[in-house]
Amino acid sequence: MRKNDKIFIAGHRGMVGSAIWSALHAKGYTNLVGRNSLELDLRNQLAVSDFFSEEKPAVVIDAAARVGGILANNNNPFQFLMENMQIQNNLIDSSLKADVQKFIFLGSSCIYPKLAPQPLKEEYLLTGPLEPTNEWYAIAKITGVKACEAIRKQFGKDYISLMPTNLYGPNDNFDLTTSHVLPAMMRKFHEAKLAGERNGTTCSEPVKLWGSGSPMREFLFVEDLADAVVFALENEFKEYLYNIGTGTDLSIKELAELIQKTVGHTGDINWDSTKPDGTPRKLMDVTKMQQAGWKAKIGLEDGIKRTYEWFLKNQETFKEVKI
Ligand SMILES: NC(=O)c1ccc[n+]([C@@H]2O[C@H](COP(=O)([O-])OP(=O)(O)OC[C@H]3O[C@@H](n4cnc5c(N)ncnc54)[C@H](OP(=O)(O)O)[C@@H]3O)[C@@H](O)[C@H]2O)c1
Numbered sequence: 001m002r003k004n005d006k007i008f009i010a011g012h013r014g015m016v017g018s019a020i021w022s023a024l025h026a027k028g029y030t031n032l033v034g035r036n037s038l039e040l041d042l043r044n045q046l047a048v049s050d051f052f053s054e055e056k057p058a059v060v061i062d063a064a065a066r067v068g069g070i071l072a073n074n075n076n077p078f079q080f081l082m083e084n085m086q087i088q089n090n091l092i093d094s095s096l097k098a099d100v101q102k103f104i105f106l107g108s109s110c111i112y113p114k115l116a117p118q119p120l121k122e123e124y125l126l127t128g129p130l131e132p133t134n135e136w137y138a139i140a141k142i143t144g145v146k147a148c149e150a151i152r153k154q155f156g157k158d159y160i161s162l163m164p165t166n167l168y169g170p171n172d173n174f175d176l177t178t179s180h181v182l183p184a185m186m187r188k189f190h191e192a193k194l195a196g197e198r199n200g201t202t203c204s205e206p207v208k209l210w211g212s213g214s215p216m217r218e219f220l221f222v223e224d225l226a227d228a229v230v231f232a233l234e235n236e237f238k239e240y241l242y243n244i245g246t247g248t249d250l251s252i253k254e255l256a257e258l259i260q261k262t263v264g265h266t267g268d269i270n271w272d273s274t275k276p277d278g279t280p281r282k283l284m285d286v287t288k289m290q291q292a293g294w295k296a297k298i299g300l301e302d303g304i305k306r307t308y309e310w311f312l313k314n315q316e317t318f319k320e321v322k323i
């Protein structure tokens with residue numbers, strides 16, 4: 001990679017894309033290209049093909065997707081399947097036709113079977129049934145992984161897939177219906193704390209969280225993921241699929257207690273059993289990435305503090321994705 005190679009970051013305004021943009025910029029990559037969804041709808045094949053003919057990027061990072069938490073996935077199966085396939089198919093096909101040499105596809109840990117052994121190794125892909133709340137999204141992502149693998153096999157190009165675990169950090173989606181658990185908890189605890197203060201009591205209002213609190217999840221700070229993407233750009237990998245995570249997890253209940261402490265919420269936590277738990281556990285085996293020379297640096301407590309600082313500074317303008 002040369003520092004002036006043209007790099008197209010699809011989804012550059014999202015949580016992940018914006019972190020990748022900043023990480024590349026900080027490392028001296030000067031030729032970064034981005035388009036938001038109004039400027040270039042990646043579902044539109046002709047528009048994407050024209051964009052590649054005009055811009056001729058050398059490298060493409062696909063951080064554009066229809067993304068959401070457990071309920072958004074469960075309630076909108078068609079959009080999560082179809083939009084993700086459209087976006088990634090157009091990007092991958094146009095990249096191959098435009099002779100893009102390096103392509104990084106971002107998937108998600110939900111591509112692995114619901115009841116696969118833990119921690120999840122890359123080789124468990126397609127060995128069992130998926131988690132029903134997000135199988136639509138998972139199937140779209142699996143087709144993206146396979147498209148990149150097919151290009152590696154047939155054309156010998158450096159197209160790779162990175163599978164991040166659950167992510168969080170600045171620029172996350174804080175909409176209480178469509179978000180992932182970590183930003184949702186942060187906002188709920190914060191607003192319940194403020195409501196208690198407004199009522200003039202010393203105790204925060206209670207918060208309602210989803211499911212039982214017993215599922216286990218792993219969380220990676222988005223700047224760590226961006227660092228992994230830069231590492232993947234600067235190194236040629238031997239295989240087509242690499243997990244990206246921390247290698248440690250905790251229960252949703254433990255996560256709630258950690259965020260509650262960071263925010264300073266002092267009220268009760270109630271669990272809403274009408275909401276789904278999702279997969280019981282999805283912990284990444286990160287051995288392959290560590291052997292390649294990369295590992296996560298930012299601990300969960302530190303990452304949550306940094307995200308809360310960002311949240312406090314951006315309370316008026318944070319993102320709320322509607323579907
Ligand atoms: N968040 C997580 O926990 C997590 C975990 C594992 C993997 N990932 C992966 O990381 C990637 C990015 O996720 P994220 O959390 O950064 O999501 P995000 O904050 O919602 O960002 C998604 C980005 O995709 C763009 N996009 C969506 N539909 C588009 C379209 N039709 N045309 C053009 N652009 C479109 C959006 O553009 P606009 O800004 O213009 O709307 C936005 O920039 C995804 O591939 C996701 O699967 C995320």
Ligand SMILES: C[C@@H]1O[C@H](OP(=O)(O)OP(=O)(O)OC[C@H]2O[C@@H](n3cnc4c(=O)[nH]c(N)nc43)[C@H](O)[C@@H]2O)[C@@H](O)[C@H](O)[C@@H]1O
Pocket residue numbers: 068069070071073108109110133134137138165166167178179180181182184185208209210211212215217252275276277278279
């Ligand atoms: C990374 C993404 O993970 C997603 O799965 P997944 O971890 O269950 O998605 P999350 O929405 O992060 O939920 C994780 C766990 O947190 C619980 N939870 C508790 N309170 C809340 C809350 O207020 N909001 C939310 N959202 N959850 C909450 C939720 O029931 C579930 O057991 C997939 O649906 C996607 O496809 C993707 O793979």
